[in-house]
Amino acid sequence: MLDANGVEISALIGKKLSFEAFNQLSGTMATVPFVKIVVEVESRQIHFLDDHKFKLHAKYIAKKILHISEDELLSSIDQLNKKFYFGNKRELYLGILALYEREGEKFFTLETVEVDDMSAQMLTEFYNVVKENITAKYSLFLKPANHGQELAISDIAPTVIPRIFGHELMEAKSFIPLNTGVAKGRLAVFESSEDYQRRKEELKWHDIIVMKRVPDNIPRISGIINAQHTTPLSHTNVLAYGWQIPNAIQIGVIEDIKSRGLDGKWVSYTVDRNNTAVTLEEIKYIAPPKPSWTTHQIKLETPEIEQAHIVGIEHLRMDDRKSYGTKSANLGEINHLLQHPCTKLLGFYKVKRFPRNNLLDYLAQRLGVSQSADLVKECGKFLNKTIKVPQGICIPFSLQQQFLESSPQIQQTIGKIKMALELNAKEVDPLCIKLQQMIRNKPLSSNMKDLIDEQIIEHMSGVESFVVRSSSNAEDLEHFSAAGIYESYNHVTNTLNIFSSIKKVWASLVSPRSMRLRHEVGISLEDSFMGVVIQEEIKCHMGGVLVTTNPMNPQEDFRNVYINVSTKSVTDVVQGTDRPFQMLFNVIEGGGSTLIKDKLAPDLSKKDKAILQKLAIAGKLLQSHFSPDYTYKTPVDIEWAVSGEQIYILQIRPYAI
Numbered sequence: 001m002l003d004a005n006g007v008e009i010s011a012l013i014g015k016k017l018s019f020e021a022f023n024q025l026s027g028t029m030a031t032v033p034f035v036k037i038v039v040e041v042e043s044r045q046i047h048f049l050d051d052h053k054f055k056l057h058a059k060y061i062a063k064k065i066l067h068i069s070e071d072e073l074l075s076s077i078d079q080l081n082k083k084f085y086f087g088n089k090r091e092l093y094l095g096i097l098a099l100y101e102r103e104g105e106k107f108f109t110l111e112t113v114e115v116d117d118m119s120a121q122m123l124t125e126f127y128n129v130v131k132e133n134i135t136a137k138y139s140l141f142l143k144p145a146n147h148g149q150e151l152a153i154s155d156i157a158p159t160v161i162p163r164i165f166g167h168e169l170m171e172a173k174s175f176i177p178l179n180t181g182v183a184k185g186r187l188a189v190f191e192s193s194e195d196y197q198r199r200k201e202e203l204k205w206h207d208i209i210v211m212k213r214v215p216d217n218i219p220r221i222s223g224i225i226n227a228q229h230t231t232p233l234s235h236t237n238v239l240a241y242g243w244q245i246p247n248a249i250q251i252g253v254i255e256d257i258k259s260r261g262l263d264g265k266w267v268s269y270t271v272d273r274n275n276t277a278v279t280l281e282e283i284k285y286i287a288p289p290k291p292s293w294t295t296h297q298i299k300l301e302t303p304e305i306e307q308a309h310i311v312g313i314e315h316l317r318m319d320d321r322k323s324y325g326t327k328s329a330n331l332g333e334i335n336h337l338l339q340h341p342c343t344k345l346l347g348f349y350k351v352k353r354f355p356r357n358n359l360l361d362y363l364a365q366r367l368g369v370s371q372s373a374d375l376v377k378e379c380g381k382f383l384n385k386t387i388k389v390p391q392g393i394c395i396p397f398s399l400q401q402q403f404l405e406s407s408p409q410i411q412q413t414i415g416k417i418k419m420a421l422e423l424n425a426k427e428v429d430p431l432c433i434k435l436q437q438m439i440r441n442k443p444l445s446s447n448m449k450d451l452i453d454e455q456i457i458e459h460m461s462g463v464e465s466f467v468v469r470s471s472s473n474a475e476d477l478e479h480f481s482a483a484g485i486y487e488s489y490n491h492v493t494n495t496l497n498i499f500s501s502i503k504k505v506w507a508s509l510v511s512p513r514s515m516r517l518r519h520e521v522g523i524s525l526e527d528s529f530m531g532v533v534i535q536e537e538i539k540c541h542m543g544g545v546l547v548t549t550n551p552m553n554p555q556e557d558f559r560n561v562y563i564n565v566s567t568k569s570v571t572d573v574v575q576g577t578d579r580p581f582q583m584l585f586n587v588i589e590g591g592g593s594t595l596i597k598d599k600l601a602p603d604l605s606k607k608d609k610a611i612l613q614k615l616a617i618a619g620k621l622l623q624s625h626f627s628p629d630y631t632y633k634t635p636v637d638i639e640w641a642v643s644g645e646q647i648y649i650l651q652i653r654p655y656a657i
Helices: 019-025 057-066 070-075 077-085 120-132 147-152 166-172 193-202 235-243 253-259 318-324 326-339 343-350 360-367 375-386 397-405 408-423 428-441 446-460 495-508 512-520 570-575 606-625
Strands: 011-013 027-029 032-040 045-049 092-102 105-111 140-142 175-179 181-189 207-211 223-226 247-250 266-271 279-282 392-395 466-472 489-492 530-536 542-547 560-566 581-586 592-596 636-643 646-654
Touching (some): 011 019, 019 032, 032 120, 057 077, 070 077, 077 092, 092 120, 120 140, 147 592, 147 606, 175 235, 181 253, 207 253, 223 235, 318 397, 326 375, 326 466, 326 530, 360 375, 375 606, 392 446, 397 408, 397 446, 397 530, 408 428, 428 495, 446 530, 495 530, 581 606, 592 606, 606 646
Parallel strands (some): 223 247
Antiparallel strands (some): 032 092, 092 105, 175 247, 181 266, 266 279, 392 530, 466 489, 466 530, 542 560, 542 636, 560 581
């Protein structure tokens, strides 16, 4: 920025910010222009920073206010951050002034960083200083940065401090990039779910689906555009992340496509976080090449299908996935971890993050213990107080095989399906449906029923309602997440329904969709097996899904865990039919914020938000334990439920690797 004499300056100090000055000083974050602000509390002097020169408040403060070197800044960054963002005695207030537009109207928002614990009095003072020093051309709203600030200003009248919440701004966004990337393919617009059901057989791998809400039973395609808001953690969006295809929410996209005559046309489709909308450019038709994913065939571990026993979940370890499937083994591993905490729990917090050697001091703060404490032991205590795995039993692959091999008709049909798949014949789908019916209709032998009964009595006597879950070896694999392609059943209440649900789970391994998705990436039917988990169904007052990353900024945001919360149905969350609360929780400095609210439910209580903060930390510890390498970068996807103050982990898997 240049001053009145044409001299370049690094900040506008003690002067009123005009709209022109805002434009010269501002940077852009997620397409929103903003200017950093520093207020000297005692003198009320304000600094508007030039974002082109100072990407961090701290660097400006060090150079222009504290007059210390960058080395001195880095060596004392944690102490300075405590002075900047925590406590009631502040020399400086730090924040950003952002310019938003909603329904054609522009306005400013003032917000702090997400961890700042400013009191109501401090927020009021900060707001008033900024308001006095900016142009009156646009209204100014305080945007609370976290749940604590929301609570702090709840007793202040909006006429005193006008406010706007993050979830209101998120819901007003017409464009949300869910997975960035570029695809070339044919646009396929579906007006409704009924339209999709009628025409879904026309879809090819090179198509780009456009719907209000893309359903979770899609075949493998090249791109997704949702025309209304949805959660990034629905099965559809998890699949898109795993398939590495562009995926976005774009309000009004169907109308735009129709007005441009692009439906059914070949386009280049781009999702870029720096853009304000998806990019759709018509291209000339080119014969589509063979999809890249067909050249990277998935290889499975050799399964163990020799006779194995039905066992309680607590008897399994991670390596038992070869006999019981991934879900079963992972739940067993959590039970083992609760009894035997290990150093690996610290992995994520041990990684060096410049300028810090590690984040172990922050972990100690989150656990509420001293920095000299035995953190492995304290993590074990924390996890044992915080999470449980519902009691249950696991049925191995060998029981499924025994059941299938007992029927010559089933074996003949399996042979026909294998042949049809090799020939890419139209008979695949009807044969799969026929096989599913045969599996569902064939009765379990008396011996199998007795074996299952004995273990339920041994491990789950007194349980009123059960969940019967799939647990395959052909899921949660690198480049093949299989989210939502196998069936699980809730509210199972009696013996007959348990036996029926087990067969339905087995049958889901050979559904037309699961068969084709596996075949496309080289997973053969003869190598695919299905175990079953039977668990106590938890009566919960809230539940949902979390991923131990921020899926909308996975490369840069290592601090936050993304949690979806429903007070009604976890199933609706993963199927995308419900718009749950969508929240971020910081596992380094602490604190959380709400991105999307469930409009049909009251806000979550302070107590429930505190439980979710603990869940976020537990999730990061589990990410470390389940990490496939020593970078501890691979996030996990956790389905959870809360009853009272107890958190139950229902399933855990890698997040769309």
